[in-house]
Amino acid sequence: MVNYTAAHEVALxxxxxxxxxxxxRCSGYPIEGNxxxxxxxxxxxxxxxxxxxxWSGSVPTPSDELPVFTQILILHYLANLNESVETGTLISYKELPGGSIYIQPFTHRAIDPLVRSFGANPDRLLDVATRLGGQFNGLGDMGVTFRVFPRIPVTLILWRADDEFPASGNILFDASAPSIxxxxxxxxxxxxxxxxFKRISAEL
Known part of the structure; x- marks a missing residue:
């Protein structure tokens, strides 16, 4: 198991x-008290x-609800004060700085699970995305865009299986992503x- 203690301390x-x-101002999230x-x-x-x-409600958020690596991700986003402008141009993970080196782990960690979870029923992806405020984008056989954070849209794309090829997918980011x-x-x-999305799909 990865020890995230040092990374968490740096993020804090x-x-x-x-x-x-x-x-x-920079994150797009409102202030409530402190x-x-x-x-x-x-x-x-x-x-x-x-x-x-x-905090979730009036109690500290348990780690099984929001794992420490997710807390680190949110803290990184909040602490980035770069006011970059969204471009509307989509890029793949391998087009991020150094991304081409880690494209295989990224594929294994994100794209493959996307295809396994929704490739057989791409419409389910749209159901989940719209439930969370995402929207259909017209890409692939099923494409949705969802704002994980106010300044970070993520585009998920699926292609259905046919007689020649299995189902496939991709995950794209706005070209402003490296500055955030x-x-x-x-x-x-x-x-x-x-x-x-997979968890929410199981709850629908």
Whole structure:
């Protein structure tokens, strides 16, 4: 099991070095008292400032509900004060800085589970995405765009199986992505989206 303690501490230091007002302005999440109000994959959390503690309702969020690597991802997003502008141009993971080196792990971690979970029933992907505020984008046989964070849209695409080829898929990002999070975070983010969608699909 990966030990995320050091990465969590670094993320907390970056979070605490920012002002609450700056993080609210740049992240798109509102301030509630001394917290940032964060919606993430169907869950609602309050991130306390400056502690970085995640709260669900009036109690700390248990790690089985929001794993520490997901907390790190959210803290990274909140602490990035770069006000980049969304371009509308889509890029693949391998087009992110250094992404071509890690495309196989990314595929194994995010794209393959997407195809396994929704390839046989792509319409289910649209059902889940729209439930979370995402929308159909017209790409592939089924394509949806979902904002994981206010400034980070993720595009999920599926192609149905036919007589010659099995079902396949891809996950794309806006070209502004490298200015918001480091490349390795997009593997965590894409995996979180796919498995979050899978969980929500099972609940529908």
């Amino acid at each position: 230091e970056k979070f605490r070095a920012c002002s609450l007002a700056d993080m609210a 917290t940032l109000s964060v919606d993430f994959l169907g869950g609602h959390y309050n991130v306390e400032y400056p502690s970085g503690q995640f 999070l480091p490349t390795e975070d997009y593997a965590v983010l894409a995996s979180a989206v796919v498995f979050g």
